[in-house]
Amino acid sequence: MKHKGKATSFDxxxxxxxxxxxxxxALRNSPLVNEETRRKVHEMAAKLNYKVDKNASNLxxxxxxxxxxxLFEDPTTDESxxxxxxxxxxxxxxxxxxxEGYDLLVSFQxxxxxxxxDYEDSHRAxxxxxxxxxxxxxYQSRLQQLxxxxxxxxxxxxxxxxREDLSVSCDNYGGGQLAAKYLIEHKRTDCAFIGDASEHxxxxxxxxxxxxxxxxxxxxxxxxxxxxxxxxxxxSGYHATKxxxxxxxSFNALFAASDLIAIGAIRALQExxxxxxxxxxxxxxxxxxxxxxxxxxxxxxxxxxxxxGQMLVSNLLNLxxxxxxxxxxxxxxxxxxxx
Amino acid sequence: MKHKGKATSFDxxxxxxxxxxxxxxALRNSPLVNEETRRKVHEMAAKLNYKVDKNASNLxxxxxxxxxxxLFEDPTTDESxxxxxxxxxxxxxxxxxxxEGYDLLVSFQxxxxxxxxDYEDSHRAxxxxxxxxxxxxxYQSRLQQLxxxxxxxxxxxxxxxxREDLSVSCDNYGGGQLAAKYLIEHKRTDCAFIGDASEHxxxxxxxxxxxxxxxxxxxxxxxxxxxxxxxxxxxSGYHATKxxxxxxxSFNALFAASDLIAIGAIRALQExxxxxxxxxxxxxxxxxxxxxxxxxxxxxxxxxxxxxGQMLVSNLLNLxxxxxxxxxxxxxxxxxxxx
DNA sequence: CCACATTCTGACACCGGTGTCATAATGTGG
DNA sequence: CCACATTATGACACCGGTGTCAGAATGTGG
Numbered sequence: 001m002k003h004k005g006k007a008t009s010f011d012x013x014x015x016x017x018x019x020x021x022x023x024x025x026a027l028r029n030s031p032l033v034n035e036e037t038r039r040k041v042h043e044m045a046a047k048l049n050y051k052v053d054k055n056a057s058n059l060x061x062x063x064x065x066x067x068x069x070x071l072f073e074d075p076t077t078d079e080s081x082x083x084x085x086x087x088x089x090x091x092x093x094x095x096x097x098x099x100e101g102y103d104l105l106v107s108f109q110x111x112x113x114x115x116x117x118d119y120e121d122s123h124r125a126x127x128x129x130x131x132x133x134x135x136x137x138x139y140q141s142r143l144q145q146l147x148x149x150x151x152x153x154x155x156x157x158x159x160x161x162x163r164e165d166l167s168v169s170c171d172n173y174g175g176g177q178l179a180a181k182y183l184i185e186h187k188r189t190d191c192a193f194i195g196d197a198s199e200h201x202x203x204x205x206x207x208x209x210x211x212x213x214x215x216x217x218x219x220x221x222x223x224x225x226x227x228x229x230x231x232x233x234x235x236s237g238y239h240a241t242k243x244x245x246x247x248x249x250s251f252n253a254l255f256a257a258s259d260l261i262a263i264g265a266i267r268a269l270q271e272x273x274x275x276x277x278x279x280x281x282x283x284x285x286x287x288x289x290x291x292x293x294x295x296x297x298x299x300x301x302x303x304x305x306x307x308x309g310q311m312l313v314s315n316l317l318n319l320x321x322x323x324x325x326x327x328x329x330x331x332x333x334x335x336x337x338x339x
Numbered sequence: 340m341k342h343k344g345k346a347t348s349f350d351x352x353x354x355x356x357x358x359x360x361x362x363x364x365a366l367r368n369s370p371l372v373n374e375e376t377r378r379k380v381h382e383m384a385a386k387l388n389y390k391v392d393k394n395a396s397n398l399x400x401x402x403x404x405x406x407x408x409x410l411f412e413d414p415t416t417d418e419s420x421x422x423x424x425x426x427x428x429x430x431x432x433x434x435x436x437x438x439e440g441y442d443l444l445v446s447f448q449x450x451x452x453x454x455x456x457d458y459e460d461s462h463r464a465x466x467x468x469x470x471x472x473x474x475x476x477x478y479q480s481r482l483q484q485l486x487x488x489x490x491x492x493x494x495x496x497x498x499x500x501x502r503e504d505l506s507v508s509c510d511n512y513g514g515g516q517l518a519a520k521y522l523i524e525h526k527r528t529d530c531a532f533i534g535d536a537s538e539h540x541x542x543x544x545x546x547x548x549x550x551x552x553x554x555x556x557x558x559x560x561x562x563x564x565x566x567x568x569x570x571x572x573x574x575s576g577y578h579a580t581k582x583x584x585x586x587x588x589s590f591n592a593l594f595a596a597s598d599l600i601a602i603g604a605i606r607a608l609q610e611x612x613x614x615x616x617x618x619x620x621x622x623x624x625x626x627x628x629x630x631x632x633x634x635x636x637x638x639x640x641x642x643x644x645x646x647x648g649q650m651l652v653s654n655l656l657n658l659x660x661x662x663x664x665x666x667x668x669x670x671x672x673x674x675x676x677x678x
Numbered sequence: 679c680c681a682c683a684t685t686c687t688g689a690c691a692c693c694g695g696t697g698t699c700a701t702a703a704t705g706t707g708g
Numbered sequence: 709c710c711a712c713a714t715t716a717t718g719a720c721a722c723c724g725g726t727g728t729c730a731g732a733a734t735g736t737g738g
Binding site: 349391394398 | 726
């Protein structure tokens with residue numbers, strides 16, 4: 001019964017005394033095969049440790065039961081550190097995939113110019129999930145190209161021109177509102193914003209807009225001078241905040257476009273002898289695991305990554321099935337801690 | 340030139356006026372095809388946006404240019420949080436794979452009983468990387484089964500009985516020595532250890548052994564009473580440390596089996612009014628990103644995840660190629676910060 | 679001009695499954 | 709006992725590439 005190489009369905013057929021066609025049907029539990037025969041085939045397959053060759057099966061059926069995840073990184077981020085928020089998304093996407101019986105191909109894309117998205121063309125995946133804070137404006141032409149090729153994909157965060165159904169994102173605008181309301185309730189109306197408040201980072205921009213507009217509804221105008229640019233790293237948040245301090249710009253609250261930025265900002269404040277939260281209250285965004293570890297622990301706007309992963313996967317699968325998909329906006333959630 | 344469905348090599352052949360065989364050869368840059376023909380074929384392939392069907396190609400060549408990563412989690416860990424150390428490994432493995440021209444299938448395995456390892460059997464991957472602190476003793480029988488089936492795989496951390504070449508790990512024993520030497524230098528010899536100092540967690544155990552033995556070489560005996568069990572989560576570290584404090588066990592230094600444990604331990608110490616590092620010095624293990632964010636920032640033993648990922652991938656590829664592979668022990672590195 | 683090597687190309691079997699069609703075996707009703 | 713439906717099975721084409729082999733076209737030397 002020992003065999004060189006892996007067993008094929010012909011081997012099972014031979015030992016079970018049936019035809020290869022019957023083996024194939026029996027293993028997929030087709031109702032066409034006799035109960036007794038099915039049992040015999042399954043038994044033999046188990047004995048020979050037979051596993052269906054996915055390449056052959058995929059080739060014939062023209063689908064792969066696999067999704068591809070493209071993770072775009074800020075090109076400035078260093079090799080070993082990956083944004084923890086996306087890692088958390090990665091975890092939930094992986095789980096959502098396996099729950100749906102799909103495998104997941106993971107690929108990190110560092111260059112924004114020529115990323116690989118040929119997973120579907122090459123029949124390696126049935127669809128693609130795009131993930132990243134990235135400067136998506138650069139990508140629109142590539143996204144359009146994917147659309148033209150009829151590639152199935154969904155995006156986190158970014159909008160695809162004219163195709164809202166391809167996006168899943170947090171209600172960033174609403175998150176900004178939550179942060180503003182929280183600070184207003186605590187009478188902190190002299191606010192700084194650390195992040196990129198331009199349309200180059202659509203997500204950060206929406207957070208800022210929701211934040212600013214809520215203040216305006218309370219007749220408070222945020223000073224443009226109190227905005228400091230930063231990408232989503234601890235280091236960048238640190239330096240941006242330092243430069244505000246160096247320029248003698250005062251504020252009693254700080255809204256950071258992401259938790260990493262907030263953590264860096266707090267470090268800068270502490271170094272300058274500014275007390276958090278007594279002198280300056282800080283609100284972050286994301287609720288990454290570290291937000292609860294740092295001290296003081298970070299007050300932040302949570303994005304539900306578990307739900308986000310599920311929505312990305314289920315929307316993509318519906319898209320593949322050709323069903324209508326709605327634009328998906330996930331509700332953010334204020335987590336009050338000690339800043 | 341528009342076409343329903345995706346283009347195949349036959350389409351290219353048709354439009355380029357050559358045979359399908361020639362197309363296949365031309366696209367793989369076989370030296371057998373004429374320069375002029377090759378150019379024509381490449382041009383037409385680009386125009387039709389043709390991509391080789393990986394299923395067909397893999398089926399024929401019997402290899403997939405894909406590796407599978409199985410990530411084992413502590414079953415107690417909650418859904419959304421994944422050990423940041425492993426996430427960091429995941430990042431470096433992904434990068435190492437793509438550098439070698441391989442794709443990576445990622446799969447989280449929560450049950451230690453019946454994990455899926457049929458990626459190779461089903462020809463979906465050429466080899467498997469196993470990653471986890473997991474209680475590997477439970478897995479030995481499964482690992483043995485993989486060996487029997489001649490499945491190509493490498494493990495992080497765990498030993499495979501009689502096959503040291505299949506493991507890549509940090510020199511955990513040496514890491515424990517580093518931690519001990521550091522504390523001895525700072526005259527902190529009354530040490531607690533938080534983690535699992537049993538053979539159920541071979542990595543933690545080795546860290547403890549290196550730590551303990553170094554103290555013994557200096558004629559200092561660590562008290563067994565000062566060991567508290569914990570798995571690698573912040574919460575577990577917090578509770579373990581709290582119970583030490585509650586039992587009035589004194590110590591002036593603490594070695595945590597992982598950074599997450601250390602971060603939890605510091606929280607427990609701070610809550611009890613114990614100053615870090617003045618009253619108790621703390622040394623962690625891993626050097627996860629958060630180690631530098633927390634305050635006070637964490638002194639820890641670094642594991643080089645970039646190198647680890649590269650070694651796992653390159654050892655696995657060598658194994659697949661049938662080459663000899665050496666057991667790989669990576670040097671740990673003391674990172675002195677503020678604890 | 680023929681023998682022979684070299685370069686290039688096409689025909690074809692093959693990888694290991696899946697789906698369709700034909701057919702054998704059995705049951706059912708008139 | 710025959711017409712017909714039902715059930716179970718095998719034969720075979722097919723998915724889209726890759727590798728082998730045969731042979732055409734051209735070049736080279738004697």
